[in-house]
Amino acid sequence: MNRADLRTILYVDDEPDIREVVELSISLVSNLQVVTCESGKQALGVLPDVRPDLVLLDVMMPDLDGPGTLKAMRANPALGHIPVVFMTAKAMPQEVAKFRELGAVSVIAKPFDPMTLGEQVLKIWETLPDEHTQS
Amino acid sequence: MNTPSPNEKLAEIGSRYVKRTLGEMPELRRLLDAAVAGDAAAFHQIGRLAHRIHGSGAMFGFSELSDVAGRLEHRVDGSVGPDFQKSLDKVRTDVDDLEKQVHAAATARGV
Numbered sequence: 592m593n594r595a596d597l598r599t600i601l602y603v604d605d606e607p608d609i610r611e612v613v614e615l616s617i618s619l620v621s622n623l624q625v626v627t628c629e630s631g632k633q634a635l636g637v638l639p640d641v642r643p644d645l646v647l648l649d650v651m652m653p654d655l656d657g658p659g660t661l662k663a664m665r666a667n668p669a670l671g672h673i674p675v676v677f678m679t680a681k682a683m684p685q686e687v688a689k690f691r692e693l694g695a696v697s698v699i700a701k702p703f704d705p706m707t708l709g710e711q712v713l714k715i716w717e718t719l720p721d722e723h724t725q726s
Numbered sequence: 727m728n729t730p731s732p733n734e735k736l737a738e739i740g741s742r743y744v745k746r747t748l749g750e751m752p753e754l755r756r757l758l759d760a761a762v763a764g765d766a767a768a769f770h771q772i773g774r775l776a777h778r779i780h781g782s783g784a785m786f787g788f789s790e791l792s793d794v795a796g797r798l799e800h801r802v803d804g805s806v807g808p809d810f811q812k813s814l815d816k817v818r819t820d821v822d823d824l825e826k827q828v829h830a831a832a833t834a835r836g837v
Contacts, residue, residue, distance in 0.1 A: 608742060615735055701780075702783060703785065
């Protein structure tokens with residue numbers, strides 16, 4: 592089976608400024624598009640329609656936080672296979688290990704460099720095991 | 727009309743970010759006053775606000791703002807519990823520093 596290209600990312604964050612920055616960052620990478628959501632609940636609503644290749648998920652959000660959103664995705668057979676990357680300012684090694692145990696494939700530390708975020712995400716995609724990236 | 731460059735767009739978002747963060751400083755002060763009065767939930771909220779700024783300031787070129795916010799966040803995280811008030815003097819100093827950084831950022835951006 593061929594490794595699929597990364598085409599669509601869903602970015603979930605309650606901060607409007609950061610959502611804008613991520614839209615800008617991803618626009619710098621050819622053939623990559625991003626859809627943004629302002630909450631975990633909204634994300635769960637749009638995931639079946641958007642069908643992203645990858646989800647970038649903020650950790651600290653009101654109501655349904657990042658880990659809660661990931662847990663809900665994993666409980667849904669239609670969404671459970673989508674790789675999730677947490678984005679958080681709490682990215683010490685012990686915290687990253689905890690996030691991986693929850694099922695995230697990687698963690699991107701905030702604050703990130705807006706000019707290189709797209710490339711960073713592509714590198715993560717390229718290192719994912721094949722079961723996450725099949726076409 | 728010329729299309730803004732990515733850096734110009736980022737600067738524009740950054741100016742809005744600074745303006746919004748500046749507008750949150752009175753709330754930060756209110757939370758600090760409430761924490762001094764014994765409100766543990768307010769103390770926790772200080773940490774959450776600091777966390778947000780820690781995770782975003784440097785994206786817009788305000789590295790020191792992120793650093794100061796990170797210091798405040800870690801101090802609050804390390805002090806949560808029944809004895810949180812013991813850390814309030816240092817938290818107050820961190821809040822003062824954070825406010826200075828936010829005002830410096832606002833001045834730099836002309837907001």
